[in-house]
Amino acid sequence: MSIPASSSAPAGHRSGFACFVGRPNAGKSTLTNALVGTKVAITSNRPQTTRHTVRGIVHRPEAQLVLVDTPGLHKPRTLLGQRLNDVVRATWAEVDAIGFCLPANEKVGPGDRFIAGELAQIRRTPKVAVVTKTDLAERDALAEQLIAVDRLGKEAGFEWAEIVPVSAVSGAQVELLADLLVPLLPEGPPLYPEGDLTDEPEQVMVAELIREAALEGVRDELPHSIAVVVEEMLPREDRPADRPLLDIHANLFIERPSQKGIVIGPKGARLKHVGSTARRQIEALLGTPVFLDLHVKVAKDWQRDPKQLRRLGF
Numbered sequence: 685m686s687i688p689a690s691s692s693a694p695a696g697h698r699s700g701f702a703c704f705v706g707r708p709n710a711g712k713s714t715l716t717n718a719l720v721g722t723k724v725a726i727t728s729n730r731p732q733t734t735r736h737t738v739r740g741i742v743h744r745p746e747a748q749l750v751l752v753d754t755p756g757l758h759k760p761r762t763l764l765g766q767r768l769n770d771v772v773r774a775t776w777a778e779v780d781a782i783g784f785c786l787p788a789n790e791k792v793g794p795g796d797r798f799i800a801g802e803l804a805q806i807r808r809t810p811k812v813a814v815v816t817k818t819d820l821a822e823r824d825a826l827a828e829q830l831i832a833v834d835r836l837g838k839e840a841g842f843e844w845a846e847i848v849p850v851s852a853v854s855g856a857q858v859e860l861l862a863d864l865l866v867p868l869l870p871e872g873p874p875l876y877p878e879g880d881l882t883d884e885p886e887q888v889m890v891a892e893l894i895r896e897a898a899l900e901g902v903r904d905e906l907p908h909s910i911a912v913v914v915e916e917m918l919p920r921e922d923r924p925a926d927r928p929l930l931d932i933h934a935n936l937f938i939e940r941p942s943q944k945g946i947v948i949g950p951k952g953a954r955l956k957h958v959g960s961t962a963r964r965q966i967e968a969l970l971g972t973p974v975f976l977d978l979h980v981k982v983a984k985d986w987q988r989d990p991k992q993l994r995r996l997g998f
């Protein structure tokens with residue numbers, strides 16, 4: 685990515701982009717959050733919930749590291765799947781460093797070898813192996829995993845710039861990872877104002893929080909069938925300055941009428957819960973009280989229909 689020229693850059697200051705790749709559930713979003721120190725990427729214990737490219741920004745006196753969080757690469761079965769993979773590859777080609785996340789508590793498998801093979805084709809970009817979730821692995825198992833990860837790079841035909849074990853949950857070595865990524869960035873001035881944590885449009889982040897709440901505890905086949913679009917975010921008029929209220933109107937799209945019952949629940953109980961969970965998260969994110977107006981709509985087979993995909997923001 686291009687760095688805007690500026691004469692005000694402190695000497696030796698570095699800035700640039702890194703992204704985390706890895707199998708679904710490898711811990712990419714949680715790691716992004718741990719590095720940035722606030723909840724910007726959406727985590728979930730379900731695979732493939734990160735759909736939008738969310739940037740987290742790590743500010744240092746001597747560097748600015750912009751993290752681009754991509755969806756997981758996977759075998760595309762639908763149009764949506766193909767689009768997601770395109771997003772991933774486009775991101776890889778643009779960044780200054782790629783962090784490949786591999787959980788310490790899961791054996792290196794075919795999915796990892798697939799990604800390593802794809803990474804090998806992005807020759808110029810330094811690749812850092814990040815062994816995640818070290819709090820879940822015994823010392824010996826971790827040592828074995830580090831060796832397996834080293835071998836994975838060699839078999840794919842490249843050397844890792846670094847191999848770093850981290851735990852986003854305990855915080856172990858998270859700072860070290862940032863320290864190791866910074867020298868891989870080009871010299872240049874900060875790309876974003878200090879204090880910015882993400883440049884993701886607020887509406888997209890709000891939609892992601894609603895989608896995350898809607899996915900909690902539903903059947904495994906539903907994740908890919910839910911999309912959320914925020915139609916409107918407006919401050920309520922006639923409110924005293926010390927008691928503001930933000931009105932948010934959002935639509936939750938499902939693919940089939942039969943999915944409506946799952947999302948809404950008996951007597952609307954589930955949707956109500958989703959709404960209040962999402963509202964609390966949105967209020968924490970935006971720092972203002974929120975009234976969330978949430979509607980469930982059927983957009984038939986939206987994953988296979990290019991027109992619908994565009995309308996839903998893909």
Ligand SMILES: Nc1nc2c(ncn2[C@@H]2O[C@H](COP(=O)(O)OP(=O)(O)OP(=O)(O)O)[C@@H](O)[C@H]2O)c(=O)[nH]1
Nearest residue numbers: 709710711712713714728729731732734817852853
């Ligand atoms: N114990 C432990 N759990 C972790 C750690 N990092 C992530 N997890 C858990 O692993 C699961 C997956 O983490 P995510 O960060 O959502 O994984 P992801 O790679 O972004 O997943 P996708 O969005 O599906 O690609 C979540 O349940 C996390 O809480 C860690 O350091 N330690």
